[in-house]
Amino acid sequence: MATTPLSLPQPPPKAPEFGRDALIVCESLVRIYQSGSIEVQALQGLDLLVESGEMVAVVGASGSGKSTLLSILAGIDAPTAGRARVDRWDLLSMSRADRVRYRRHTVGFVRQQTAANLVPYLTARQMIDLPMTAARTPARVRRARAAELLDALGVADLADRRPAQLSGGQQMRVAIAVALANEPRVLLADEPTGELDTATSAEVFGTLREVNRRLGVTVVVVTHDPAVSGQVERTVAIRDGRTSSEVLRRTATDADGDTRVIAEEYAVMDRAGRVQVPRDYREALALTRRVRLALEADHVAIRPDAGEHT
Numbered sequence: 118m119a120t121t122p123l124s125l126p127q128p129p130p131k132a133p134e135f136g137r138d139a140l141i142v143c144e145s146l147v148r149i150y151q152s153g154s155i156e157v158q159a160l161q162g163l164d165l166l167v168e169s170g171e172m173v174a175v176v177g178a179s180g181s182g183k184s185t186l187l188s189i190l191a192g193i194d195a196p197t198a199g200r201a202r203v204d205r206w207d208l209l210s211m212s213r214a215d216r217v218r219y220r221r222h223t224v225g226f227v228r229q230q231t232a233a234n235l236v237p238y239l240t241a242r243q244m245i246d247l248p249m250t251a252a253r254t255p256a257r258v259r260r261a262r263a264a265e266l267l268d269a270l271g272v273a274d275l276a277d278r279r280p281a282q283l284s285g286g287q288q289m290r291v292a293i294a295v296a297l298a299n300e301p302r303v304l305l306a307d308e309p310t311g312e313l314d315t316a317t318s319a320e321v322f323g324t325l326r327e328v329n330r331r332l333g334v335t336v337v338v339v340t341h342d343p344a345v346s347g348q349v350e351r352t353v354a355i356r357d358g359r360t361s362s363e364v365l366r367r368t369a370t371d372a373d374g375d376t377r378v379i380a381e382e383y384a385v386m387d388r389a390g391r392v393q394v395p396r397d398y399r400e401a402l403a404l405t406r407r408v409r410l411a412l413e414a415d416h417v418a419i420r421p422d423a424g425e426h427t
């Protein structure tokens with residue numbers, strides 16, 4: 118006897134992998150530090166995507182997890198849980214040998230303290246040569262690359278000086294050149310302008326933008342300085358170990374041909390749909406523990422709990 122085929126519901130189409138085309142992917146990233154019996158959750162489920170060629174500023178209060186994020190992306194620290202991928206490298210499952218390769222070729226890292234990036238007894242040219250020698254780059258290529266970088270970073274005339282003979286801004290530019298020696302796809306900079314005065318900060322930041330635009334290197338820069346973060350197209354704010362909001366800036370030209378920068382702030386929604394409502398919004402409408410959500414034609418409304426139930 119012929120049986121009627123069962124009509125089964127269609128399985129839902131498989132969701133594309135989160136950030137499949139991004140260069141940097143952090144998904145629900147967690148980093149817990151254990152010091153004695155105390156546990157510090159430096160990252161508490163952070164999501165972040167960075168596309169190839171972007172320049173992103175990461176801002177946040179002291180202790181919010183910015184340096185932890187950068188150390189993980191630099192391959193110096195390892196996450197406790199979650200997912201972190203840069204280019205083709207999975208930062209959670211990388212072997213020790215892969216980690217060395219990753220740090221040598223995929224990312225360049227500029228540390229917070231200017232001096233920590235430099236070797237006191239080497240000249241600028243010798244310092245740029247060092248990572249290339251470690252990568253077994255032939256001498257002829259090393260010489261050409263060092264000259265190119267010294268030039269691109271505006272320190273060609275300082276090539277034979279040691280760190281003590283350079284100003285803070287010049288030291289930082291040399292540090293950036295050293296970080297770029299092995300042609301990484303990503304440059305990570307942790308508070309590169311933290312020790313510099315305002316004018317020198319602006320100069321160093323301009324250098325990072327040039328590196329991003331002219332050399333096509335993806336740049337992630339941690340900063341405290343709102344004036345600095347105001348110069349990039351995308352600023353990601355971290356609060357309590359999570360990305361909380363983003364500011365996107367674009368240049369618009371009005372009818373008179375004048376250009377101006379338009380900055381729009383967005384809240385970040387995580388993979389589970391959680392959004393942080395800013396404190397001033399919550400206070401203005403006394404939004405507390407329980408709120409009403411309503412799906413409207415083109416937005417979702419959040420209203421205070423009317424208080425019929427307790």
Ligand SMILES: Nc1ncnc2c1ncn2[C@@H]1O[C@H](COP(=O)(O)OP(=O)(O)OP(=O)(O)O)[C@@H](O)[C@H]1O
Binds near residue numbers: 185
């Ligand atoms: N090695 C460590 N051991 C224990 N706790 C740590 C360690 N490193 C960072 N933390 C803690 O993790 C949290 C996040 O620190 P992190 O340095 O990432 O913050 P940050 O946003 O970079 O701060 P800052 O702007 O002051 O550099 C802080 O509470 C910090 O005290």
